[in-house]
Amino acid sequence: MRKVLSVMLSVLFLVSVAGAVQALNFTINSTNAVIVLPTTKIVNGQPLHIGEDAITGSKLGALLVLKGIRQVSYSTYVDVPVEYHSVLIEDEDQYYKLNNIDMPDVGVNVGNSPVGDSIVIAVNFSRILYNDTIKKAQFNDRSIEIIFNENTTPLNLGEETNKIVSTVVDGKDTMYIYSYEENSGSKALGETLTVNGWKIKFRDIDTEQEKTLVDITFPSGFPKTETLYKNKYYILYVDANGDEDFEPFDAYPSARIQELLEAGVRKILVFSPTDFFVGIGGTRQVTYTYEYYEKIRMYQDGEVYEGQWVWDIDPENKLFTLYLHIDPENDFPKVTLSEGEMLKLPIDGLNIQPIFTKDENGEITGIEGYKFVRIDKIKKKITVQTTKAEVTDDVNKLIIEDTQLTELPNDKHVIIVGGWVSNKAWTLLEQVYGSSIIQSIKDEVMSKGYVIKILDNPNNPEYKVIILAGKDYTLTRKAVEEFMDEL
DSSP states (O other): OOHHHHHHHHTTTTTTTTTOOOOOOOOTTTTTTEEEEEOOOEEEEOOOOHHHHHHHHHHHHHHHHHTEEEEEEEEEEEEEEEEOOOOOOOOOSOOOEEETTOTTTSOOOOOOOOOOOOOOEEEEEEEEEEEEEEEEEETTTEEEEEEEEEEOOOOOSSSSSSSEEEEEETTTTEEEEEEEEEEEEEEEOEEEEEEEEEEEEEEETTTTTTTTEEEETTSSSSSSEEEEETTTTEEEETTTTTTTTOOOESOOOOHHHHHHHTOSEEEEEEEEOOOEOOOGGGOOOEEEEEEEEEEEEEEETOOEETTTEEEEEEETTTEEEEEEEEEETTBBEEEEETTTTOOOOOTTEEEEEEEEEETTSSSSEEEEEEEHHHHEEEEEEEEEEEEOOOSSSSSTTEEEEEGGGGOOOSEEEEEEEEETTTTTTHHHHHHOOOHHHHHHHHHHHHHHSSEEEEEOOOOOTSSSSEEEEEEEEEHHHHHHHHHHOOO
């Protein structure tokens, strides 16, 4: 019987089930059903056509496997690259600064000078040559520069908000990059504010005198108790050597903050109580603001930011320049671009590409100019068609012999193929549903020739007991075929 099922599955898996109609009010497939076939061979000395029932049941089993395979669709979002191009910029040995007219979609605020929020992206075309030998554009040292001030950085420095400061350390121009955070809130008596290693516990809040007694725990674990007053400012910091300190101020200490940042302080917390009040239920509370700085990296003149992009730091004017560095003798190789190639700038998505001139034979003869190209990614919703398979991992468990069905499972549909003479499962049906109900089904088989009966499983009504039985094997086959037509 199982060999017949395996053969039929091999054949039927090649058959399309397009057009099959789901006519039942429950889902049935090979993962949630078992087919019970008769095993009786001889009745009153006469052989029954058990083999025919096995073939019929195997066809049904194959269809249940196929019912678990269907086309489904699901939606997802993918990143789609989008290119924005500048106009063609002719090479006339000029010092060109990218602008929003030549390229409206630069992605950053560009201008003629690094003032306010503007940065400068400049190309010195006198330092870019056409190499006729290799038919490529050749970029030389400082042919491209990116210049910005301490208020604006176009770079991806790993933090949402950054602050850059510059100074001179041991005779070398140096820049420190700090992550920066501003926040505000309120705390009730007994609560603790935690900010990146500092803990401020409000031990007492005096709403009349507008002051609060706090226990401060520094990042090292060092404790300190202080009284903090409304609209005063308090700097807590860990300096460049790891020493911790606390300094009070009557007004916002901008100069002291800048001094600490230029000294390479590791962490600064600037805290200020802003109001005192009695909240709901008589709870005393204090509102506050704070700023937090943490040094995340430092660079000095001549150090590499990434690849061949090198720093030129100007502390006096508070300007920062990244330039393309070419020095083959010191591991900064020549940069050349052929047709279709682009040089990636250290600004997210921005590139420069040479556009070549050609003769009538398509041979490159020179450089017509250059274009800036920004490659961005946008999210696009797509619908994907795929196949979903709810199929039993062992088809041998799909068809069982009637002697194996000793009780009704509560997690599967049970399909009984064949009548009570050959299929011993009818005995279990009488035990579960009562002899009168089962006798009425037997009478219907005898009067109509075959039946398709669907009964609720008393162990779990979501699953069904399906009886497909006829007076002989041909009528049983007819019952099975009609049931298959409804699937």
